[in-house]
Amino acid sequence: MKEDILHQIGSISRALDSIANIEFKEMDLSRGQYLYLVRIKQNPGIISDHLAQILNVDRTSAFRSISKLEKQNLITKQKDDENKKIRHLYTTQLGEQLAKKIEAENAYSNQKVLSGLNKSQIQQLKEILATVEKNAKTEWQLVKNGGKREY
Structure with missing residues (x-):
């Protein structure tokens, strides 16, 4: 019984993820990057370790996705005033616009499912x-x- 439930949850997740990946391809976001962008928009100033925890990914995966978003000028990193090793993440104006589109898609998908x-x-x-x-x-x-x- 438990495997059947997990199978259904996985199937729902994969279907919605596939839809998002197709729809967000025109935004030049690769697989999963839209999740990072929206969470950064929702949590201005978040640090990468906390973002990785929220998304349940390892720090290395988070680092790669964050670096790609930064290269695409969708987010910026700003040094912490007290601890220079810490970088806070913020969306750029372009990142903010894309994140709003992604949030609209999420609301639509929620309504449909x-x-x-x-x-x-x-x-x-x-x-x-x-x-x-x-x-x-x-x-x-x-x-x-x-x-x-x-x-």
């Missing part, structure tokens, strides 16, 4: 998925930090 559900069902789904997400993040942290899972 939730059609046929009433408000109560949507709220239940949100609560259930929040628990599933929390559990997945716990497992990700365990494995990322060298822990072993017993099957």
Whole structure:
């Protein structure tokens, strides 16, 4: 039963990701970069380590995507006033415009995939998925930090 649920969650995620990758290709964003851009817009001044945690990716993957966004002039890095090793991330004007388009697509996709559900069902789904997400993040942290899972 659990595998069937994870299969469905994965299928939904892959379908929406594929749609986004096709639609955002014209924005010259490669796979997944749109996630980084929107999170930076939503969290001005975020640092790369925190962004990696939010997206559940390793720091190396985050660094690569952030570097690409910076080369495309979609984000900027600014040094921290106190700790010169820390770089805060901000969207540029162009990045802000693209992020708004991405957010509009996300709202549209949410509306489409939730059609046929009433408000109560949507709220239940949100609560259930929040628990599933929390559990997945716990497992990700365990494995990322060298822990072993017993099957």
